[in-house]
Amino acid sequence: MGRSSLAEDFEKLLNVGIALSSIHDLEKLLDLILKEARRLTRADAGTLYLAKDGQLIFKVSQCQSLTERWGEARMRQMYESFSMPISRESIAGYVALTKDVLNIADVREIRSDASYHYNPSWDERAGYVTRSMLVVPMLNREGNVAGVLQLINAMSDSDDGKAIPFPAKQEKLVSSLASQAVVAIENAELTDDLKQAHLDTIFRLGVAAEYRDRETANHIKRMSQYCALIAENLGWSGEEVDMILRSSLMHDVGKLGIPDSILQKPGRLTPEERHIMEYHTIIGGNIMKGSKAAVVKQSRIVAITHHEKFDGTGYPRGLKGEEIPIAGRITILADVFDALSSKRVYKEALAEDDVLRILREGRGSFFDPKILDIFLDNLEAVRKIQSRYMDREEDFDKFKNLNRLVIEEEEKVKKA
């Protein structure tokens, strides 16, 4: 971009802005911001920091010459996330503090009485020689610092590997890019917040349903993770995996419509009671019906089909094989596995060997053989999920005595 006109530069920046605005994944976005800033300035290296609570948090670093020398994998290991105070102790901190652009021709010639200092420790560790630096504050629309873009070693047009100072006109271009970047970052964070808030509510709906059935919140967490694991290994996209993770959380909402006398009956159910119990699938479908939201639509399918067995002997419709939506075939396996392998108020957990034997016995009758095989091929990952969301004794306490629960919770409320 060295010899291009200012109008051309700005036109390119417009397209960069459009590209940035289209990315909603924060990590990918930060990576692209730095890449575009480096391309705009022909910078060999660069680092992007985000500001949070008076600190600068290191987010992404790129270095073309070192990556060529060492490869991507080793480069990634060299960078660890760290944070540093917004203060004169570092060049990036100085820029965040003063909101000034720093355009330094050679960091080794910074005068000792300057207000900022260059810290050579990274160069020494990495065997790199930093010369020129262009460091730009990323200001949001209120004029507050959202981050810092630090560009290192502008390459000369001759491509001789020599670093030259950053031309003065790039200060303005990079500042413009930084302003575009900040809005894109804020938008990506907003999207993320909205998704998290939604997931949070979905989870609470799932918890509420399990509450009545005396199962713990960990049950639905584990179960949805098993579903995601299977989906991943079926080759589903990240978005599809995310979708089943969410929708499976609500598989049992229909239990909210089943009377306590049946749901919590200690002994065997009569055929009529069992019949009513089975309708939790349909009631779940009813609670979820008519939604336009993709996740709620899939939840409805999961709710209605998570008790259909592969051989057609399940309920409510007795669907068979691939007639059963795949989300249902995944959920029944995750649900049965978790029911067998974890403790409930009324039963202990089975040993893993016994659980796996029962699963294998269900191959082709309860379970889709393909999905079962994928699950059994990934037992290491399954065990990690189990231990990550293990139930503690106190998770069961609340089901033992409603009055005690109530008093404990009241105490929490009073302290809140």
Add this chain to the structure above:
Amino acid sequence: MGRSSLAEDFEKLLNVGIALSSIHDLEKLLDLILKEARRLTRADAGTLYLAKDGQLIFKVSQCQSLTERWGEARMRQMYESFSMPISRESIAGYVALTKDVLNIADVREIRSDASYHYNPSWDERAGYVTRSMLVVPMLNREGNVAGVLQLINAMSDSDDGKAIPFPAKQEKLVSSLASQAVVAIENAELTDDLKQAHLDTIFRLGVAAEYRDRETANHIKRMSQYCALIAENLGWSGEEVDMILRSSLMHDVGKLGIPDSILQKPGRLTPEERHIMEYHTIIGGNIMKGSKAAVVKQSRIVAITHHEKFDGTGYPRGLKGEEIPIAGRITILADVFDALSSKRVYKEALAEDDVLRILREGRGSFFDPKILDIFLDNLEAVRKIQSRYMDREEDFDKFKNLNRLVIEEEEKVKKA
């Protein structure tokens, strides 16, 4: 912007792009897009269409000279939303179809054998004279038409009110603006979809809770609308009103933790049963606890405080007056009003006069006088909400016979 350099124009466009990206309200965004496009080109008038399902939908129109003549209010009445096919029948349709930019010096000189035609009916109705037109397709990143920007009558620098043709260089500038606009529109729509999906799940959680209590989904719809009405008239911001609309939907989730034997007992509760029943406030707080999402945090407050009475005789904590969070003081009024004024499985609705008498008797004891007065001052709006979300007979049927519900729902599932 007529005499500015191309670099200056592009730099301004960069800032426009940043401004557009910061707006998440679709209506405001479309308005600003058109305004900025008109400012960029010194256009007296303009219209923005969005493309959907093979149609162009009229979204916003602006005309400076007519607005000066007639005022904003009358102008707004002149525009009705309409849609037209993407076809050669209209100039905007032609541009959407061919994706070409049309820069027309004078619409009255369009040759009769041209592929597009000018429809003078708007001019005739409005007493306006359209001369020059710059019509630009809004293309998304995949190159599909997302809409059309139609700019009318470029004003000369002399401000003599005469329309001149649009300079050729503006074709590129407006196309760039259109590309920025499309991303901003897509982002605003994404934000909207995420919010709608979240609201949908919140609503289902609310419905699930009322399900157990044999109340209809309409109860929580009405109640949350009453809360929003009060909040609006308390002078809350749009976002705050939206928040209580959502959070009040979940006020009774704690009922999910109350046994059927108490929740659905036909006669009077014993003191001990009533004590347990009252804990639905705390259980609701428990289901909502630990969330980072603002709406779930407020829901927790609503759940815990929506039975606190203004004189301190409510539960669970017996808070008094302004000790009770305002969200709780609003919710108790909306909840009591709806309970009195609507039918339940076990009771008929009271006449409005009786309901209002009871509310007035609760002034200062049950209800915050200020909030009660606001509610009583807005009875017209209250009645509108009542009739909009009126219960029908069949809404109650499902509570009368679980088995019948189940069969009806099963039929729906089979047809799905």
